[in-house]
Amino acid sequence: MGTRLGQLVERLGGQLVGDPNLEVTGIAPLADAGVSDISFLSNSKLRAQAGASGAAAMIVSPLDDAFVAETYRGARIVSNNPYVYFARAAQFFAALDEVAPAPGIDPSASVAANARVDPSAHVGAHVTIEDGAVIGAGAVIDAGCFIGRGAVIGELTHLFANATFHARCQIGKRGIIHSGAVIGTDGFGFANEGGVYIKIPQTGRVMIGDDVDIGANTCIDRGALADTIIEDGVKLDNQIQIGHNCRIGAHTAMAGCVGVAGSATIGKYCTFGGAAMVLGHLTIADKVHISSGSMVSRSILEPGQYTGFYPLAKNAEWEKTAAIVRNLAAMREKIRALEKTIKTLTEPTKPTEKI
Amino acid sequence: MGTRLGQLVERLGGQLVGDPNLEVTGIAPLADAGVSDISFLSNSKLRAQAGASGAAAMIVSPLDDAFVAETYRGARIVSNNPYVYFARAAQFFAALDEVAPAPGIDPSASVAANARVDPSAHVGAHVTIEDGAVIGAGAVIDAGCFIGRGAVIGELTHLFANATFHARCQIGKRGIIHSGAVIGTDGFGFANEGGVYIKIPQTGRVMIGDDVDIGANTCIDRGALADTIIEDGVKLDNQIQIGHNCRIGAHTAMAGCVGVAGSATIGKYCTFGGAAMVLGHLTIADKVHISSGSMVSRSILEPGQYTGFYPLAKNAEWEKTAAIVRNLAAMREKIRALEKTIKTLTEPTKPTEKI
Amino acid sequence: MGTRLGQLVERLGGQLVGDPNLEVTGIAPLADAGVSDISFLSNSKLRAQAGASGAAAMIVSPLDDAFVAETYRGARIVSNNPYVYFARAAQFFAALDEVAPAPGIDPSASVAANARVDPSAHVGAHVTIEDGAVIGAGAVIDAGCFIGRGAVIGELTHLFANATFHARCQIGKRGIIHSGAVIGTDGFGFANEGGVYIKIPQTGRVMIGDDVDIGANTCIDRGALADTIIEDGVKLDNQIQIGHNCRIGAHTAMAGCVGVAGSATIGKYCTFGGAAMVLGHLTIADKVHISSGSMVSRSILEPGQYTGFYPLAKNAEWEKTAAIVRNLAAMREKIRALEKTIKTLTEPTKPTEKI
Secondary structure (H helix, E strand, O other): OOEEHHHHHHHHOOEEEOOOOOEEOEEOOOOOOOOOEEEEOOOHHHHHHHOOOOOOEEEEOHHHHHHHHHHOOOEEEEOOOHHHHHHHHHHHHHHHHOOOOOOEEOOOOEEOOOOEEOOOOEEOOOOEEOOOOEEOOOOEEOOOOEEOOOOEEOOOOEEOOOOEEOOOOEEOOOOEEOOOOEEEEOOOOEEEEOOEEEEOOOOOOEEEOOOOEEOOOOEEEOOOOOOEEEOOOOEEOOOOEEOOOOEEOOOOEEOOOOEEOOOOEEOOOOEEOOOOEEOOOOEEOOOEEEOOOOEEOOOEOOOEEEEOOOOOEEHHHHHHHHHHHHOHHHHHHHHHHHHHHHHHHHOOOOHHHHO | OOEEHHHHHHHHOOEEEOOOOOEEOEEOOOOOOOOOEEEEOOOHHHHHHHOOOOOOEEEEOHHHHHHHHHHOOOEEEEOOOHHHHHHHHHHHHHHHHOOOOOOEEOOOOEEOOOOEEOOOOEEOOOOEEOOOOEEOOOOEEOOOOEEOOOOEEOOOOEEOOOOEEOOOOEEOOOOEEOOOOEEEEOOOOEEEEOOEEEEOOOOOOEEEOOOOEEOOOOEEEOOOOOOEEEOOOOEEOOOOEEOOOOEEOOOOEEOOOOEEOOOOEEOOOOEEOOOOEEOOOOEEOOOEEEOOOOEEOOOEOOOEEEEOOOOOEEHHHHHHHHHHHHOHHHHHHHHHHHHHHHHHHHOOOOHHHHO | OOEEHHHHHHHHOOEEEOOOOOEEOEEOOOOOOOOOEEEEOOOHHHHHHHOOOOOOEEEEOHHHHHHHHHHOOOEEEEOOOHHHHHHHHHHHHHHHHOOOOOOEEOOOOEEOOOOEEOOOOEEOOOOEEOOOOEEOOOOEEOOOOEEOOOOEEOOOOEEOOOOEEOOOOEEOOOOEEOOOOEEEEOOOOEEEEOOEEEEOOOOOOEEEOOOOEEOOOOEEEOOOOOOEEEOOOOEEOOOOEEOOOOEEOOOOEEOOOOEEOOOOEEOOOOEEOOOOEEOOOOEEOOOEEEOOOOEEOOOEOOOEEEEOOOOOEEHHHHHHHHHHHHOHHHHHHHHHHHHHHHHHHHOOOOHHHHO
């Protein structure tokens, strides 16, 4: 299956330079693309490679188009953001290959009598849907998922196999929850009485907006009393932990293994590199970017890129420098002593000593 | 649903100052509490806010009571530890709302003929319980859980949906295992023969005490030959990894994303901040507190708070200081050279040179 | 159940010194072994303890044999690598105890009509196997697992309960996938258009070689366009995250909580300590060893041991040294100033100043 270039441009926009009847069947990187593929040039530094590409057509920016046109013989689709165009074209081709899950409820699923499952939704094998849960139009609940009492799954949202979505939590439209993710588990809240922990019931919910993606084996805790909030367009990768009562601002993205402790408030349009950690009760402004492996131990009120990880070294060097790091206070003392001595040496002799 | 204040105090203790017939239906923080809520003052610094709270009743300590009584018009429950009282009151209200799962086995569950499930236990949809497993009185095994051969689940212990509890492992009374947790998976044990790994069978168990909570997607490895031990009252948050043959002492708590390598022995009443990591074969004393994001690379034999993470900075500053960290040995050499030079400058000239 | 020593040596090799008819039923460490156990001496430093062991037989290296023979009265099995011999013997004893899962498909499983399940394979309760999937001879698919469309599970590979193996991915022979692992979830790929993320479909696969072990709750992303590759003999512990389009070289081992960002290429025979992190698009040579808790932020082209984590300290000391780390640039300036001053003091006075 494939499409003609003219049809693609009609659907996705861009200016076609070439034969609209040319058939293309997929999308591939510059070096790998074959005669029935589209490719894309999203980085001007690579434009010298475009000429050598075997792609039938190339998505290029207006800035690169003249350069590419000189060496590249295939068709061109000129678009202001070739990488976004690539994403949309890839979605188009993927949809052609996709087997749409059939509407209806698999006979092996356990669906409570008073749950409301839209007739256009798909509910797979061994799914459990409890009392009062609502599954929206076109939603897909794959095999082995659990949907708790009163939970709400929005239109066109897709839960992959073995995801768990607990009672009373909600997710909006066009969301994706990947396998093994757990939404709405209890937050980690205890009162301590003489060393023994007394559980504080976690009665809040997780409220998730539209167009949110949640990665495999990621956990989001329900709020203690109030709710945990994930705003529209947030993208969470795999193995992430979001504590109770956090708020993650719209269009913020977090890479794998990030941890956010409870009651952190994170702004919009932020990015978090893999394994970044955020302590509890902090506030992070909009457009803050945290590098991978960095520990955020204080609130950040200004946009910008922040980093904090120990630089890697050969182990022998690390052992040496780590020992010095441990003794930095002593090093500082030595410098202070040197400064004092030198001050004595360079100061003009005092009058009283002259006598 | 709710309760009268008199009934609450009868059940939970504390001294009531106010109308015992006042109806309350829930519990909320100072600022959010409404006319049918109880609130609590667990931090004396906030006592000025108590007067403005709309709560029907307030839990206060004896120390704060006189101060609060001056401005706050509602009823007061005086208790030595208001936060613990709050936890117990919250448990009371949560129990009123809770839908108790019906005793019995869901028809879709697969329960081995010789497994012993107490008639008062609940076994949900699509659960698998293998040969010889024992499910105690009042235990709740939610949908999609797996209980392996010969495993033992104690009285009133609750496994949330899609938890996995492997063969021969045991958990005591009143425990909680959250969704996606995996108890008793194989430890990571191999012998290396010419670069190729030969698996060492993991034949020990995981033995878990009473009142233990285990978070979502947390893993606890079974022992290699002996057992992995989790003592009474331990609280583990989500996404934690506990290696084989570890022992975690009673009433120790670990926040999300902590990792403990194999054969570590951790004392009682310890706390581990999120993403703290503990190397294998270490011993950690009782009452040790490890800060978030810290790597424990040696045994700790004295109680106290320990920390080790790289401080966060704006990326440009981090790049500068990280480069200096890498060259700390050179910096130390410079200081030594300076010390030497200054020693020469300040030493009295030697007699032989006088001639 | 057990075996006679003669039978064991016949099967596993080594030179027996002692009675071949002696019955042994298990294997245990030096200190714990009883009269029907084998033990092993894999570390010469412990050889003085061998004499006190109650084990019926001891696996020793040729180097330690003479020493052990002087004090230890039991039988000896002399082998060049006692730890590997121990692993193989432990496998032998574990197999005696193991209940082999019966071939065939549990009636509660949902298996697509055109999936091919070898008659010798075991498919447990509540398993879902989708269209066109292939389950090899002797494979074991435990309860609650999901196998997506067109996936291939090789001969003798074992998926533990509640593992998820997505469409079109493949694993070879004798593999192990532990509970909660998710293979072939979407990679984290987006194009950004004015702050909003556009999903890039992830259409590659995860291709896994023979003899690969994958830990509980570990995730491996499918490739974006090309495949994610896990070569033969790789061993991954629990809670690991492998990003899309990574390649992990043969016989590389990673401990728990490791994260590898997308498109990293990792060599053969590497080891990664727990919670080590690798940024995307890096290349790591063969035989590189990364210490626990270390962030790999650049490619590593030479074998060796590399480390990068902040050394642990008492919290009060950490606060002091972390403050100095933040100000290392200022400290460097002070040293430069001192060097300058001292240079002035020690330089011979210039002629022009003499006048």
